[in-house]
Every structure is written in C-alpha cells, then in structure tokens.
Amino acid sequence: MKEIFAFILKEFRHIFRDRRTTLIVLVMPVVQIVLFGFAISTEVHNAVIDVVGDMSDPEVRKIVERIDNNEYLETGEFLHSMSDVETRLRKGKAKAAVCFENNFEDRLHADGRGVVSIISDGADPNTAQIVTNYVKGVIQSEQTEINSSMTAATGSVSMRPNVQLMYNPAMNSSYNFVPGVMGLVLMLICTMMTSVSIVKEKELGTMELVLVSPVKPFWIILSKLIPYLVLSIVNFVSVLLLAVYVMGVPINGSIALLSLVSVVFVGSSLGLGLLVSVISSTQQTAMLLCGMGLTMPTMMLSGIIFPCESMPVALQIFSDIIPAKWFIIMVKKIMIQGAGFQAIIKEFCVLSGMMVLLLWVSIRKFKTRL
Amino acid sequence: MDNGNKSVVIRNLVKKFGDFTAVDNISFEVAKGEIFGFLGANGAGKTTAMRILCGLSRPSSGEGTVAGYSINREQEKIKRHIGYMSQKFSLYPDLKVFENIELFGGIYGLTDKQIAKKTDDMLKALSMEKARDMFVRDMPLGWKQKLAFSIAMVHDPQIVFLDEPTGGVDPVTRRNFWEMIYKAASDGVTVFVTTHYMDEAEYCDRVSVMVDGRIEAIGSPASLKEQYGASDMDGVFTKIAGRAERE
Numbered sequence: 200m201k202e203i204f205a206f207i208l209k210e211f212r213h214i215f216r217d218r219r220t221t222l223i224v225l226v227m228p229v230v231q232i233v234l235f236g237f238a239i240s241t242e243v244h245n246a247v248i249d250v251v252g253d254m255s256d257p258e259v260r261k262i263v264e265r266i267d268n269n270e271y272l273e274t275g276e277f278l279h280s281m282s283d284v285e286t287r288l289r290k291g292k293a294k295a296a297v298c299f300e301n302n303f304e305d306r307l308h309a310d311g312r313g314v315v316s317i318i319s320d321g322a323d324p325n326t327a328q329i330v331t332n333y334v335k336g337v338i339q340s341e342q343t344e345i346n347s348s349m350t351a352a353t354g355s356v357s358m359r360p361n362v363q364l365m366y367n368p369a370m371n372s373s374y375n376f377v378p379g380v381m382g383l384v385l386m387l388i389c390t391m392m393t394s395v396s397i398v399k400e401k402e403l404g405t406m407e408l409v410l411v412s413p414v415k416p417f418w419i420i421l422s423k424l425i426p427y428l429v430l431s432i433v434n435f436v437s438v439l440l441l442a443v444y445v446m447g448v449p450i451n452g453s454i455a456l457l458s459l460v461s462v463v464f465v466g467s468s469l470g471l472g473l474l475v476s477v478i479s480s481t482q483q484t485a486m487l488l489c490g491m492g493l494t495m496p497t498m499m500l501s502g503i504i505f506p507c508e509s510m511p512v513a514l515q516i517f518s519d520i521i522p523a524k525w526f527i528i529m530v531k532k533i534m535i536q537g538a539g540f541q542a543i544i545k546e547f548c549v550l551s552g553m554m555v556l557l558l559w560v561s562i563r564k565f566k567t568r569l
Numbered sequence: 570m571d572n573g574n575k576s577v578v579i580r581n582l583v584k585k586f587g588d589f590t591a592v593d594n595i596s597f598e599v600a601k602g603e604i605f606g607f608l609g610a611n612g613a614g615k616t617t618a619m620r621i622l623c624g625l626s627r628p629s630s631g632e633g634t635v636a637g638y639s640i641n642r643e644q645e646k647i648k649r650h651i652g653y654m655s656q657k658f659s660l661y662p663d664l665k666v667f668e669n670i671e672l673f674g675g676i677y678g679l680t681d682k683q684i685a686k687k688t689d690d691m692l693k694a695l696s697m698e699k700a701r702d703m704f705v706r707d708m709p710l711g712w713k714q715k716l717a718f719s720i721a722m723v724h725d726p727q728i729v730f731l732d733e734p735t736g737g738v739d740p741v742t743r744r745n746f747w748e749m750i751y752k753a754a755s756d757g758v759t760v761f762v763t764t765h766y767m768d769e770a771e772y773c774d775r776v777s778v779m780v781d782g783r784i785e786a787i788g789s790p791a792s793l794k795e796q797y798g799a800s801d802m803d804g805v806f807t808k809i810a811g812r813a814e815r816e
Binding site: 209217410 | 655664675676
C-alpha cells in the first residue's frame with residue numbers, strides 16, 4: 200500500500216508544481232461556469248417593448264400593464280406609426296413592438312378576435328424568439344382570463360393554449376449550461392489531464408523506471424487515476440456550489456444519485472484518457488486528440504449548445520457514442536426535473552456500459568504496451 | 570540450475586516478434602560483483618534482451634535466472650531485487666532531490682525511517698547535502714546522473730542494470746560516474762551495463778558483443794583484443810559488428 204501512496208503523492212506534486220495544470224484544474228471550472236452562466240446567457244432581461252395602439256382602449260391598457268409587470272419585459276415608448284417601430288428597432292432602443300389594431304376591445308368582444316402583431320428584431324433571432332415568446336405568454340394569459348369570464352356569462356368555452364415552460368419557467372439558460380459545463384469540466388480533467396500526465400512520463404522516460412519497479416502495472420494505472428478522481432470530485436462540488444448559490448439552479452433530485460452518476464461518468468472519462476495515452480506518443484498529440492477529438496464534439500454534439508433532437512440523423516447517431524451526452528441528460532433530469540433512478544435507467548445503463556468497456560479496453564491495451 | 574555465485578544465468582534465450590527474431594538463442598552468465606558490458610550496435614537486440622532480464626517482457630523460449638529468480642515465472646521478485654537506470658534521463662525533473670529519493674524509496678517498499686536515513690547517507694556520499702531541496706531540473710547533468718545511479722540503488726539491489734547511463738556527458742563526468750560503478754561493484758553489486766562508448770567497455774571486467782540477435786563474442790577486454798588482433802575495444806567492436814547483416 201505504501202507504494203501506491205508514494206505514487207499518488209508524487210502525482211499531486213506534479214499537478215501543483217505545474218502552474219498551468221493547477222490553473223486548468225482549479226480555475227477553469229469556475230471560469231467556465233461564470234462564462235457560460237453570465238456571458239453566454241441566452242435569457243433576456245428587461246427587454247424593452249414598444250406599444251403601438253390606442254391607449255384609451257381598456258383592453259390594450261390591461262395588456263400593456265401586464266407587459267410592464269412582467270419581470271423580463273419593460274414597456275418602452277408608445278408610438279403612433281409602424282415606421283417609428285422600425286426606427287426604434289434599428290437603433291436598438293427596443294427589442295420588439297406590440298401593435299394593436301384600432302378598436303381592439305370592441306372587435307375582441309364582437310368577433311372574438313382582436314389582431315395583435317408582435318414585431319421583433321430578427322437580426323438577432325435568438326433574442327427575438329425569446330422576447331416574442333415572453334410577449335405571447337403575456338397576451339395569452341390575458342386571453343385566458345377573458346375567456347374564463349366569458350364562460351360564466353355566455354357558456355361558450357374557447358380555451359386558448361397556455362404555454363408554460365415546465366421546470367424552467369423563466370427559460371433560465373443556466374439550467375441548460377450547468378449540466379453541460381459539469382460534463383465538460385469533468386471530461387477535461389479526467390481525460391485530458393490523465394492522458395497528458397501519462398504521455399509526459401513516456402516522453403521523459405520515467406515510465407520505464409516506474410515499470411521496472413516491483414509495483415504491479417494495475418496499481419501504477421490506478422495511482423495515476425486516483426489523483427484526477429479526487430480533483431474531479433473537488434470540481435464537481437465546486438461546480439454544484441456555484442450552480443446553486445450563484446446561478447440559482449436548483450438541485451431538485453437526490454444528491455446521492457447525482458454523485459453516483461458523476462462517478463460513472465468520471466470512470467468512463469478516465470478510461471478514455473487512458474486510451475488516448477496509449478495511442479499518443481507525445482503530449483501534443485494527446486492534447487490535440489482530447490481537444491479536437493473529444494472536447495469539440497462534446498461541446499457541439501452533446502446538447503450543451505445545440506439540441507440533439509434538431510441534428511441530422513447521422514449526427515444524432517454519432518452523438519450517442521459521446522459519454523458526456525448521456526451524463527448531461529441524466530444531470531438535467533436529476534437536478535432540474537428532480538427525477539429518480541427509474542427515470543434515468545436507460546441512460547445509466549448506457550453510460551455504465553461505456554465505462555466498463557472503456558476501462559477494460561484501455562487497461563488491457565495499456566498493459567500490453569508495457 | 571547451479572548458480573551459487575552467479576547473478577545472471579541465461580540459457581538459450583530467444584525472443585521473437587512475429588517472424589522477426591530479436592534475440593536469437595543467447596546464453597551467458599554473469600558472476601556476482603562483476604561489471605558486465607553488454608555491447609552491440611543499435612538494433613542488435615540488446616534492449617530486448619535487457620528488458621527480459623529486468624522482468625519487463627517474457628522470452629519466447631529459453632530460460633534463466635536473474636538474482637536467483639526465474640525470468641519466466643518470478644518477474645515480480647526479479648523487479649524487487651534489481652536496480653535500473655535508463656538511457657533517457659530518469660528522475661522526475663519537477664520534483665525536488667529529496668522527493669525523488671522519497672518516491673523511489675516508497676515504490677521499493679522502504680519504511681519512512683529507512684528512507685530518511687538513505688536520503689542523508691546518499692546526499693552525504695554524493696556531497697550534495699545542499700542540493701536536498703533543489704529541483705532536479707535545475708541540476709547539472711553530471712549531478713543528475715550520479716543521483717539517478719544512487720536512486721537506482723536505493724533498495725540495495727543485487728544487480729543494477731544501466732542502459733547507456735552516460736549518454737551525452739563529457740569525459741570527466743563519465744570518469745567520475747565510472748568511479749561510482751567501481752565502488753558499487755566492490756561492495757558486491759553486479760553491474761550490467763550497455764554502452765556505445767568503447768573506452769567504457771575497457772573498464773568492464775567482461776564484455777559481450779551482440780550482432781543480429783546473437784552473442785558473437787564474450788570475454789574480458791584484454792582477451793577479446795588478443796583474439797581479434799585489435800589494439801583497443803573500438804577495433805574489436807568494429808571487426809565483430811562489421812559482420813552484421815541487419816541494420
């Protein structure tokens with residue numbers, strides 16, 4: 200046992216002596232969470248909405264009031280013509296405008312149809328989409344209210360769909376990014392750091408020295424993996440703390456289950472790291488393999504940025520072999536939806552299978568290469 | 570197998586990689602406390618043979634013992650009783666001197682007390698007491714090599730394998746290094762050394778020359794010089810290695 204401790208101690212010394220490694224290991228997760236959470240945020244705060252219409256119309260006033268009361272929206276100017284709307288959008292003074300037709304209330308009560316158009320700035324489609332959805336939501340809630348009062352009076356039911364985002368009513372983007380960043384960070388630490396540290400020893404020639412020692416290869420591998428396992432636990436905890444206390448992302452499910460899932464993911468990432476270290480003979484190769492071959496596909500294809508469902512089928516199939524995808528799905532289910540083990544059984548099995556396979560293959564390969 | 574005062578006994582050792590025979594039926598013995606030079610051109614099969622002797626790889630056929638343990642069955646025991654210093658510089662540059670000693674002491678199962686004593690003794694013997702807290706990467710090459718040799722002996726092995734230990738150092742440093750080797754040998758440690766420097770071959774008690782996976786010549790430097798009618802080992806080596814058919 201003492202042999203292993205000597206090894207692990209040495210590994211930690213390597214990590215903390217190298218400023219770059221320390222920085223990557225301890226600072227990167229925080230930076231990523233903050234970057235993704237704040238800077239690359241897709242949610243919209245205080246979007247200015249202009250209004251075109253007759254403010255003496257009580258129904259118009261009611262809707263405008265609702266817009267004003269919405270925490271994500273803010274009423275801008277009351278305009279008189281559509282050309283003013285365009286000017287304001289161009290200048291970036293407003294994100295969208297709501298235009299009510301004349302005699303809006305009368306028409307609404309007479310025909311049951313009032314025309315409202317929402318004009319938004321399509322130059323920034325993401326924001327436009329989100330703002331439009333906010334405004335639609337506001338109008339729909341007003342509609343529902345009118346409908347329910349009409350039901351009592353006339354008996355005619357005409358329910359309108361009331362769109363509501365479950366689990367994430369505010370479309371808070373950190374709900375999406377936190378699981379993603381967690382996947383990325385754990386993968387970077389476990390895969391890249393492990394493979395680079397092993398390949399570095401190959402390059403230096405110190406690997407030979409370790410191999411002629413009486414320590415069994417399996418223990419050598421294990422002692423290489425353990426420090427990174429410890430670091431990923433530290434990172435896991437720090438990402439979770441940041442997520443909960445800074446980004447306001449809830450942990451609705453069980454922390455134990457979340458940890459279990461993470462351990463499985465860390466296991467598969469370590470296996471991947473070992474595999475990379477077997478394949479590559481220089482640190483640069485290992486870095487490139489991890490950066491281009493693992494990080495990029497993970498970013499692009501695991502649903503962190505682009506939803507998997509909207510990818511072409513070929514890419515969807517490809518994304519299935521990325522361990523991070525399954526991990527992120529599970530984290531979302533556990534953290535945001537508060538799902539139990541039953542809900543993630545399929546993903547859990549897939550990821551566990553990947554872990555076993557990756558570890559088995561890489562340890563075998565590693566041993567035969569010695 | 571009788572190996573009373575033999576450190577290494579090798580009989581009919583063969584190592585094949587597919588069709589390629591890297592080591593072709595070699596047999597030799599090395600006595601305890603002997604300095605044995607293992608010569609051969611690049612690709613002659615030295616490294617492969619040495620890896621087998623160190624317990625890093627298994628022979629295709631043949632048998633033998635190193636430090637009294639079978640190269641076929643007792644590789645873990647062999648590893649425990651040999652020291653190894655590789656041609657590449659083999660200490661951790663980002664660890665301090667004492668941390669390197671601590672690490673290898675730990676790997677070879679020494680207790681903390683033993684490691685502390687070893688560290689003091691070793692640094693004193695090398696006159697490096699002041700370098701204790703120095704990073705290995707900041708040390709001059711000659712120091713590093715001496716330290717690497719001492720660390721290869723941290724667990725008092727019966728045999729120490731040196732794989733081109735003096736590559737890239739100046740003649741004075743090399744001479745100093747060989748003094749350490751003599752000292753170890755006089756303490757009863759068997760030294761098994763590969764080298765490309767023929768002046769170093771002269772320092773050995775006995776040398777063997779490998780050509781194309783076979784041992785073409787074996788004996789003391791003096792007897793080999795006589796046998797091949799050469800004035801120095803350089804001449805001997807050129808004559809024998811000149812027969813190589815493979816590069």
